[in-house]
Amino acid sequence: MNSVQSFQLDYNGYIPLYVQLANVLRAHIEMGEWTAGHIISTETQLMNQYQVSRTTVREAVSLLVNEGLLKRKQGKGTLVCKPKVFETLGQLTGFSQEIRARGMTASALCLQANFVKANKYIASTLGVLEDTSVFRTYRLRLAEDEPIAIEESYWPQHIGRLLLQHDLNTAAYYDILELEHHIILSYAEEQISAVVASTHEARHLQIAVGAPLLQMDRITTSTSHGIIEYCQTKYRADRYNYRIRLQRLNGQSR
Amino acid sequence: MNSVQSFQLDYNGYIPLYVQLANVLRAHIEMGEWTAGHIISTETQLMNQYQVSRTTVREAVSLLVNEGLLKRKQGKGTLVCKPKVFETLGQLTGFSQEIRARGMTASALCLQANFVKANKYIASTLGVLEDTSVFRTYRLRLAEDEPIAIEESYWPQHIGRLLLQHDLNTAAYYDILELEHHIILSYAEEQISAVVASTHEARHLQIAVGAPLLQMDRITTSTSHGIIEYCQTKYRADRYNYRIRLQRLNGQSR
DNA sequence: GAGTGGTCTAGACCACTGG
DNA sequence: CAGTGGTCTAGACCACTCC
Numbered sequence: 001m002n003s004v005q006s007f008q009l010d011y012n013g014y015i016p017l018y019v020q021l022a023n024v025l026r027a028h029i030e031m032g033e034w035t036a037g038h039i040i041s042t043e044t045q046l047m048n049q050y051q052v053s054r055t056t057v058r059e060a061v062s063l064l065v066n067e068g069l070l071k072r073k074q075g076k077g078t079l080v081c082k083p084k085v086f087e088t089l090g091q092l093t094g095f096s097q098e099i100r101a102r103g104m105t106a107s108a109l110c111l112q113a114n115f116v117k118a119n120k121y122i123a124s125t126l127g128v129l130e131d132t133s134v135f136r137t138y139r140l141r142l143a144e145d146e147p148i149a150i151e152e153s154y155w156p157q158h159i160g161r162l163l164l165q166h167d168l169n170t171a172a173y174y175d176i177l178e179l180e181h182h183i184i185l186s187y188a189e190e191q192i193s194a195v196v197a198s199t200h201e202a203r204h205l206q207i208a209v210g211a212p213l214l215q216m217d218r219i220t221t222s223t224s225h226g227i228i229e230y231c232q233t234k235y236r237a238d239r240y241n242y243r244i245r246l247q248r249l250n251g252q253s254r
Numbered sequence: 255m256n257s258v259q260s261f262q263l264d265y266n267g268y269i270p271l272y273v274q275l276a277n278v279l280r281a282h283i284e285m286g287e288w289t290a291g292h293i294i295s296t297e298t299q300l301m302n303q304y305q306v307s308r309t310t311v312r313e314a315v316s317l318l319v320n321e322g323l324l325k326r327k328q329g330k331g332t333l334v335c336k337p338k339v340f341e342t343l344g345q346l347t348g349f350s351q352e353i354r355a356r357g358m359t360a361s362a363l364c365l366q367a368n369f370v371k372a373n374k375y376i377a378s379t380l381g382v383l384e385d386t387s388v389f390r391t392y393r394l395r396l397a398e399d400e401p402i403a404i405e406e407s408y409w410p411q412h413i414g415r416l417l418l419q420h421d422l423n424t425a426a427y428y429d430i431l432e433l434e435h436h437i438i439l440s441y442a443e444e445q446i447s448a449v450v451a452s453t454h455e456a457r458h459l460q461i462a463v464g465a466p467l468l469q470m471d472r473i474t475t476s477t478s479h480g481i482i483e484y485c486q487t488k489y490r491a492d493r494y495n496y497r498i499r500l501q502r503l504n505g506q507s508r
Numbered sequence: 509g510a511g512t513g514g515t516c517t518a519g520a521c522c523a524c525t526g527g
Numbered sequence: 528c529a530g531t532g533g534t535c536t537a538g539a540c541c542a543c544t545c546c
Contacts, residue, residue: 016533016534016535017534017535018534018535042511042512042513043512043513044511044512052535052536053535053536053537053538054536054537054538055309055534055535055536055537056534056535056536058513058514059534059535061513066320072512072513072514073512073513073543073544074512074513074514074542074543074544075511075512075513075542075543075544075545076512076513076543076544076545077511077512077513078512078513091500091502092500092502184502185502186502187499187500187502188499188500188502189497189498189499189500190497190498190499190500191495191496191497192446192468192495192496192497192498193466193468193491193494193495193496194448194449194466194467194468194469194489194491195448195466195491196450196464196465196466210450210464211450212447212448212449212450212466212467213448213466214446214447214448215448218500235448237447237448237449240447241445241446241447242445242446242447243443243444243445243446244443244444244446244498245441245442245443245444246345246346246441246442246443246444246472248345248346248438248439248440248441248442270514270515270516271515271516272515272516296530296531296532297531297532298530298531306516306517307516307517307518307519308517308518308519309515309516309517309518310515310516310517312532312533313515313516315532326531326532326533327524327525327531327532328523328524328525328531328532328533329523329524329525329526329530329531329532330524330525330526330530330531330532331525331530331531331532332531332532509545509546510544510545510546511543511544511545511546512542512543512544512545513541513542513543513544514540514541514542514543515539515540515541515542516538516539516540516541517537517538517539517540518536518537518538519535519536519537520534520535520536521533521534521535521536522532522533522534522535523531523532523533523534524530524531524532524533525529525530525531525532526528526529526530526531527528527529
């Protein structure tokens with residue numbers, strides 16, 4: 001009864017059929033019904049089962065292949081990939097989601113949240129004029145109630161006003177923007193580097209001065225409002241690693 | 255005359271039409287003929303120009319969209335993305351290629367290359383038994399003839415024997431395997447963390463003891479031979495950052 | 509040989525952007 | 528409104544895998 005098989009597609013809904021079908025297939029995998037190495041229904045079977053064309057089936061499968069969940073094998077079938085030890089594979093997610101994916105509980109402590117004048121660098125990054133007022137949030141990030149990162153974000157003024165309407169201590173900021181204000185995130189560009197802890201950072205993160213930190217500089221872009229955030233996060237290197245899956249392009253040694 | 259326009263597709267060749275078409279479009283971009291924001295030919299125009307179906311055109315464009323080169327805008331057209339400040343977007347490339355993409359010259363100094371007994375961790379990572387003989391390479395990586403990273407790699411015995419047939423000081427190992435021995439890389443899983451330099455590392459990298467290093471642990475997989483490498487690279491944080499583009503999935507807050 | 513995914517065609521209707 | 532990309536169909540032939 002709880003089997004995913006019972007899902008039906010909505011042929012007149014607003015969600016494309018191939019997205020719906022991809023969701024059904026993803027559910028099979030995430031519910032553990034299909035495990036690593038399992039060969040899923042053939043494209044012909046899916047066509048008949050869900051009454052869609054082969055193109056639609058292939059588009060659905062392609063989505064999951066891009067996500068790293070499925071893998072096509074010509075002449076054999078389409079099989080489920082190895083367990084996702086590497087969860088972060090180029091997906092833009094918030095901190096909470098990231099931490100939960102690692103099996104830990106996430107929380108935050110908002111140390112500061114106020115409007116400040118943008119210096120030259122912040123201004124050019126956010127695409128505003130120098131000395132313009134921008135919203136700054138400064139948060140301590142916790143995993144399992146232990147400090148794991150310290151995060152400093154700058155938001156354009158209009159985004160800041162939206163955020164201020166909510167409880168900034170507990171909320172997931174990306175969720176606020178997407179769910180409450182329909183500002184849909186598009187992509188982010190991230191730069192990862194290594195630094196050592198200053199006395200100030202060491203105190204907040206409860207580590208020794210000079211301990212290694214993994215630093216992330218991120219620029220987040222929305223579909224409708226352009227750049228909505230510049231964020232610098234410093235993670236305790238002893239508690240956090242960044243994981244990524246790199247794909248070889250078919251152009252190979254291009 | 256040097257215009258990319260003169261390219262023709264080979265309709266009977268072994269390379270799929272959509273791959274050929276994608277290569278043509280990519281060439282337009284890489285040769286600077288189409289710059290950021292430029293709207294490329296419409297799908298209908300490409301159909302007529304190259305005498306292929308719309309599906310084929312869309313497959314070609316999809317490849318480049320996935321690579322981050324193009325972006326579709328419904329009702330407007332398909333436009334060229336911003337310059338690729340962020341070159342590394344989930345592609346598996348070698349060190350040399352990576353450094354060249356940053357506009358620097360890459361070289362290497364092979365400090366050690368010999369067979370050693372696999373300890374427990376190396377053995378389980380490479381999928382061999384403990385104490386099995388594996389090939390170890392230890393290299394100093396240079397960019398612009400200055401040390402930038404120190405790299406320790408472990409390869410299964412049979413891969414090691416192949417590598418030993420070549421000049422290990424100058425060669426790009428991935429190129430040797432792919433071009434000379436037809437071992438095609440598939441994907442890699444990478445873990446990024448931060449550490450501080452030991453006295454040994456500091457001496458090789460010409461930095462202070464305790465300076466921050468960006469550490470990459472990579473497991474590389476080939477299409478035919480499974481895992482072919484475990485590699486640990488430590489980069490000088492003052493000379494190297496890792497850049498990545500994160501995409502928001504359409505499932506959004508899933 | 510039978511069945512799988514890989515490529516490709518011709519054509520259709522829809523949703524969105526712009527004048 | 529005309530033109531763009533977004534979705535979808537029905538059908539075809541090929542390359543690969545396995546028996």
